[in-house]
Amino acid sequence: MLATPGRLPPAAQDTRWAYETKQDGQRAVVYLPGDGSLLLRARSGAEITAAYPELRPLAGILGRVPAILDGEVLALDEHGRADFQLLQSRMGLAHSPARAARMAARVPVRLVLFDVLLLEGDPLLRVAYAERRARLESLALDGPYWSTPAAVVGHGAEALRATREHGLEGVVCKRLDSVYEPGVRSRAWIKIRNMRTEDVIVGGWLPGRGRLGGLPGAVLVGQRAADGRLRYVGGVGTGWSETERTELAALLRAAGTDRCPFDPVPPVAGARWVLPRLVGEVGYSTRTRAGLLRQPSWHRLRPDLAPEESAAELPGDLA
The missing domain is CATH 3.30.470.30 (DNA ligase/mRNA capping enzyme)
Known part of the structure; x- marks a missing residue:
């Protein structure tokens, strides 16, 4: 049951x-x-x-x-x-x-x-x-x-x-x-x-498939470590309405870059990188021992926050 x-x-x-x-x-x-x-x-x-x-x-x-x-x-x-x-x-x-x-x-x-x-x-x-x-x-x-x-x-x-x-x-x-x-x-x-929430920086995205063609299927997010590096904490693929996903697609295209902003570069095939200037709020259940977010879901963009404000105390291997 x-x-x-x-x-x-x-x-x-x-x-x-x-x-x-x-x-x-x-x-x-x-x-x-x-x-x-x-x-x-x-x-x-x-x-x-x-x-x-x-x-x-x-x-x-x-x-x-x-x-x-x-x-x-x-x-x-x-x-x-x-x-x-x-x-x-x-x-x-x-x-x-x-x-x-x-x-x-x-x-x-x-x-x-x-x-x-x-x-x-x-x-x-x-x-x-x-x-x-x-x-x-x-x-x-x-x-x-x-x-x-x-x-x-x-x-x-x-x-x-x-x-x-x-x-x-x-x-x-x-x-x-x-x-x-x-x-x-x-x-x-x-x-x-119970879901926790944290602010994250968008550093890349994965193209959607099928009806999501041309739109982000997931965004790749990170958080600033104490040494200033943007450390990858996971991919977020749920939580948007159709309108929000379309608006986010336009922001991601405008921020596109050939250089990965994460250090180290995450092993994510097919990733498209963006300048790390978009801040979002995500919900998640727990973190893995390496500090990655489990079951993350997108809540909202945070245009009121600059990327420098989203520094986090990262656990485990991401610290």
């Missing part, structure tokens, strides 16, 4: 919803037949059990009680926050058990559980979320590599604010009376992602 992007439920309906922390990891359904074995499947249906050997002891935690659980596999950074880039070093190793074991020692994962689909032979798909959640919490699944984080009933605004204050990805709102709908992106589950 998948969540639909949206907003917090109306305040009058707040107590009809539970709020869970939105996790930035790999979705996994956990099959525990009750015979001492464990099977993990990704959202695609692919088996990923061998990629995460540290989760194998979970197979015996419930003894002979069969269960199917829903959760997310995370890799945590030094602050205890989910780091998808770290997790990527663990994903895709299901066919390399030896390498998976070595990586498990270096980058251990944690499985957070948030739903139960079958327990003791009873299918729970048509059971309300509130009861499924109570059944899950009664299992007390809290171990060295797995846990069942709390869900808060009501207090949605406070829950969302807390995730922002702690630098977490967001919240998932789940209606207490909702059933589990496999494969459905349901309005009974609503996801709200």
Whole structure:
């Protein structure tokens, strides 16, 4: 079951919803037949059990009680926050058990559980979320590599604010009376992602394709490092209206240059460079460990700002 992007439920309906922390990891359904074995499947249906050997002891935690659980596999950074880039070093190793074991020692994962689909032979798909959640919490699944984080009933605004204050990805709102709908992106589950905003300098663009021919498909943006160099922080390809994209195309053509303004030059095939004089505001979810923006979206041009005003404190390898 998948969540639909949206907003917090109306305040009058707040107590009809539970709020869970939105996790930035790999979705996994956990099959525990009750015979001492464990099977993990990704959202695609692919088996990923061998990629995460540290989760194998979970197979015996419930003894002979069969269960199917829903959760997310995370890799945590030094602050205890989910780091998808770290997790990527663990994903895709299901066919390399030896390498998976070595990586498990270096980058251990944690499985957070948030739903139960079958327990003791009873299918729970048509059971309300509130009861499924109570059944899950009664299992007390809290171990060295797995846990069942709390869900808060009501207090949605406070829950969302807390995730922002702690630098977490967001919240998932789940209606207490909702059933589990496999494969459905349901309005009974609503996801709200915290987005950060920053000012960036446009240093290039990529031509659009198809109906976007002659228009920018994406702009390449950077930020000034402490030493004055313009460091590339990513490409932004969403967030414009048709009118805004057309207006931006004219500005980019007027600022065209043969020289790349980024230092170092980013490995972006087909890039067209511009003089670094346009400042924009973008939203993004997080930064990679190298400082690149994840899931960036264009907000607006900032003609009120000069490029020199958009200096930033860049993390990681971009500093």
